[in-house]
Amino acid sequence: MIALYFDGRELRLAREYPFNRLDDAVVRVVYAGICGTDLEILRGYAGFSGVPGHEFVGIVVEAGDRSLVGRRVVGEINVGCGVCGMCVRGLERHCPNRTVLGIKGRDGAFAEYLSLPSRNLHIVPDNVDDAEAVFTEPLAAAYEILEQVKVDPSWRVAVVGDGRLANLIAQVLSTVVDRLRVFGKHERKVGLLRELGIDAVVEVESRDLNSYDMVVEATGSLTGYARAVELVKPRGLVVLKSTVAARHEINMAPLVVNEVTLIGSRCGPFKPALKALSKGIVKVSKLVDAIYGFEEYREAFEKAEEPATLKVLLKPLNKR
Numbered sequence: 001m002i003a004l005y006f007d008g009r010e011l012r013l014a015r016e017y018p019f020n021r022l023d024d025a026v027v028r029v030v031y032a033g034i035c036g037t038d039l040e041i042l043r044g045y046a047g048f049s050g051v052p053g054h055e056f057v058g059i060v061v062e063a064g065d066r067s068l069v070g071r072r073v074v075g076e077i078n079v080g081c082g083v084c085g086m087c088v089r090g091l092e093r094h095c096p097n098r099t100v101l102g103i104k105g106r107d108g109a110f111a112e113y114l115s116l117p118s119r120n121l122h123i124v125p126d127n128v129d130d131a132e133a134v135f136t137e138p139l140a141a142a143y144e145i146l147e148q149v150k151v152d153p154s155w156r157v158a159v160v161g162d163g164r165l166a167n168l169i170a171q172v173l174s175t176v177v178d179r180l181r182v183f184g185k186h187e188r189k190v191g192l193l194r195e196l197g198i199d200a201v202v203e204v205e206s207r208d209l210n211s212y213d214m215v216v217e218a219t220g221s222l223t224g225y226a227r228a229v230e231l232v233k234p235r236g237l238v239v240l241k242s243t244v245a246a247r248h249e250i251n252m253a254p255l256v257v258n259e260v261t262l263i264g265s266r267c268g269p270f271k272p273a274l275k276a277l278s279k280g281i282v283k284v285s286k287l288v289d290a291i292y293g294f295e296e297y298r299e300a301f302e303k304a305e306e307p308a309t310l311k312v313l314l315k316p317l318n319k320r
Contacts, residue, residue: 002317003111004297008049011042013297017051020107022099023117024064027073031291032056032109033134034304034312036165036220037243038102042301045243046103053109053314054102057124057133065118073121074136075114076270077101093267110294112316122270125278131291134313135168135284136273142168143276144268145216145239151176155213158182160227162189162200164287164310165241166218170198171282173216181208183227188308192286210234210258216265217241222248234258239265287311 003017033055041048054077060068079099080092087095101116102108124133142165151157157177159170162184170182170193182200184190193200210233217228218241228238229251238260255262276282291313292300304312 001112002294003051003107004053004294004314006042006049006052008044008047011052011297011301013294017111019111019113019115021115022106023079023115023120024062025060025068025116025118025121026062027056027058027075027114027116027121028061029056029058029109029112029114029316030072030130031134032314032316033138034300034314035138036163039301039304040220040243041103048103050102051107051109051111051114052102053111054100055134055137056109056114057130057136058109058114060121061113063118063121068118068121068123072124072130072133074124074133074270074274075101075116075122076120076140076267077103077137078267079106079117079120110297110314122274125274128274128277131288131313132277132284135164135282135287135311136270136277137267138165139168139172139273139276139282139284140268140270141165141241141266142172142268143272144265145169146172146176147268148263148265149214149237149239151214153177155179156181156211158208158212158215158228158231160215160217160224160231161219161242162186162193163218163220165220166216167193167287167310168282168284169216169218169241170200171196172276174198175281181212183208183231186308189310192310195286196283204231212236214239220244225250229254229260232258232260235260237261237263239263241265288313291315293317 078093080087080095099105214237215228217224
C-alpha cells in the first residue's frame with residue numbers, strides 16, 4: 001500500500017509499504033489530518049518510527065463486527081492490553097502496554113489502510129461530512145476537559161492558544177461558561193473565534209493577570225505554560241494540552257506559592273464529539289485550510305507548519 005513512512009529522521013513516501021494488520025478491523029482511509037503532535041513526532045517526540053497520523057475518517061473493509069463493514073468511521077487511537085487494571089477500568093489510554101495509532105508501536109493513518117479493533121471504531125453520522133469527521137479525535141480531546149473538571153458555569157475561564165485544538169476547546173467551553181476569553185497570537189485565527197461569538201484577543205491586559213479560575217494551555221509551544229500560570233488566580237486550575245518534543249525548564253514556584261492545581265489532559269470521549277459535530281454545536285468547516293494528496297506530502301507539511309494555518313488534510317491516492 002501507499003503510505004508516508006517516518007524512519008526517525010525523515011518522512012518519505014513509500015509506494016509499496018507492507019500493511020501491518022494488528023487487529024480485526026481494517027479501515028480504508030479517506031482523509032487524515034495533520035496535527036501538532038504529528039509535527040512534534042517529526043522533531044523526535046515519543047521516539048516514534050513508522051507511519052504517523054491518528055486523526056482520520058475512513059471506510060471499514062473488514063471487521064470482526066460485520067455490522068461495521070462498509071460503514072464510515074472514526075477511531076479511538078489507544079489500544080490497551082484489555083486485562084490490566086487500567087483497561088478493566090475503561091482507561092485503555094493509560095494502559096502501560098498500550099499501542100497508540102501513529103504515535104506508539106502502531107502504524108497510523110497516513111496510509112491507504114489502517115488497523116484497529118472494532119471496539120475502537122465509531123460510526124460517523126450521515127450529516128457529518130468527511131472533512132468534518134476528521135476533527136472527531138481532537139474534539140474528543142477538548143471534551144476530555146469536561147470529563148476531568150467539574151466546570152462551574154460562574155467561573156472565568158481562559159484558553160491560551162488560537163490553533164485548531166484551542167479553537168475546539170474554546171467552542172466546547174463556551175457551551176458551559178459565560179465568561180470565556182481566548183488569548184491568541186494571529187489575527188486571522190482570533191478573527192475566526194470572534195465570528196463564533198467567542199471573546200478572543202491578541203494582547204494580555206494587566207487586569208487579566210491572576211484572574212481566571214481555570215486556564216487551558218493549548219499553544220503547542222514552550223511558551224504556553226508560563227502564560228497560563230500568569231493568568232490563573234490563586235487556587236485556580238491550569239489544564240495542559242500541549243505535547244512538545246523539545247526539553248525545557250519550567251518555574252514551579254508560582255504553582256506552589258499560589259496553590260495552583262495542574263492537570264494534564266490528553267485523549268477524550270468520542271460520543272459527545274460526534275454528537276457536537278452532528279448537531280452543529282461545534283463548527284469546524286472553516287478550520288480546514290488545504291487538502292493534499294500523499295504525493296504532495298512535503299507541501300502539506302510545510303503548509304501545516306505555517307503559523308497562520310489551522311488544519312491540513314491528507315488524502316491517499318486511492319479513490320472512495
